């Protein structure tokens with residue numbers, strides 16, 4: 001289902017995860033990725049541009065929430081906006097009374113009859129007693145088809161193939177139908193939303209006093225779902241949508257987004273011809289699964305993952321050459337944060353596991369590392385590459401941006417200078433000198 005869209009969006013998130021910098025260039029690339037992916041899924045151009053505009057604005061202007069790096073923040077923005085794009089919140093059917101009446105409406109061939117069976121099974125599995133009612137008095141074989149559907153899942157089917165007036169069918173079974181928890185009414189469609197269909201559906205809806213009027217739309221209509229959902233909502237007061245055939249078309253993204261824009265809640269999706277190919281629709285879960293990365297937490301974890309091995313190797317070489325800038329320091333800190341809390345990292349060093357370091361001291365160190373990451377997130381690329389330019393007003397700006405006092409920024413700069421000095425000394429090969437500087441002694445061998 002929507003494999004292509006999933007692949008593309010996955011690529012988008014991977015691009016963020018891999019990036020060293022979150023800058024306008026990266027954001028522009030992302031925006032292009034997302035536009036391409038959604039347009040291919042038949043999402044309306046205007047909707048696509050509105051979405052990517054929002055993502056871009058937020059990514060460039062929104063204040064970094066505490067505890068998130070720039071990268072994590074960007075992932076969160078893209079993820080949240082995509083979820084919103086598909087309607088944000090799930091909408092569940094709550095069985096508030098018995099019998100609970102669900103009326104399915106929609107055009108020919110969109111999957112109403114098939115969906116009636118799927119819904120009945122869905123509720124049966126949850127312990128409800130369900131029945132199907134055929135109100136399609138248009139198609140000669142409609143009753144037969146529903147009968148077959150009911151037989152497959154062991155659900156009684158009510159209807160009368162000879163009756164030409166749906167209201168008479170309702171009257172005929174009125175008493176008997178009261179015995180059920182859930183009644184699913186299959187209605188007749190037309191090729192298009194015509195006046196007589198509207199009249200028919202409204203008449204049935206009133207007589208039935210339906211608790212839910214659900215529009216069944218095939219995903220293959222793509223962005224045209226917007227027009228259909230709006231028209232059915234206005235004419236027949238539908239209060240939810242079921243999108244079928246999500247399995248058989250690349251246009252499903254378009255249909256989902258189109259429904260979300262009308263405010264119609266997509267309650268279920270059909271993902272195949274079989275009766276179990278049916279799912280409750282939750283935008284959050286849907287997006288997570290589409291990009292195959294679990295929930296947002298897993299996604300954020302990925303962003304925290306260490307620098308690939310190759311980068312670590314590069315860093316080692318740089319150190320040996322005496323080249324070292326704040327980007328390297330930043331990457332080092334990120335790699336460290338991936339290994340876990342400092343106390344854990346220290347335990348991993350041979351010989352250190354026995355030494356008991358005061359917990360408070362470690363905590364202080366840990367907090368410091370976190371703050372440094374925030375500070376570096378507020379630096380421009382130029383500043384990280386060439387920290388010598390960070391003076392006066394730049395320090396003030398960075399302090400404000402990262403929410404730490406200017407003294408912390410200065411301390412980080414001091415640390416950086418020390419690390420750089422060390423790197424230079426390593427280049428000179430004078431480990432002894434370096435140890436002295438650190439206040440240690442070379443062991444005699």
Ligand code: GDP
Pocket residue numbers: 106107108109110111112113114115189216244245246247248269270271272273277
């Ligand atoms: P109705 O005219 O609205 O009652 O539509 P039907 O229930 O008769 O379905 C029309 C066709 O769509 C049938 O061939 C179904 O098997 C097929 N169909 C319905 N739902 C799905 C679905 O979720 N996936 C796929 N692949 N086919 C479906």
Ligand code: MG
Pocket residue numbers: 112113114136142186
């Ligand atoms: Mg039908």
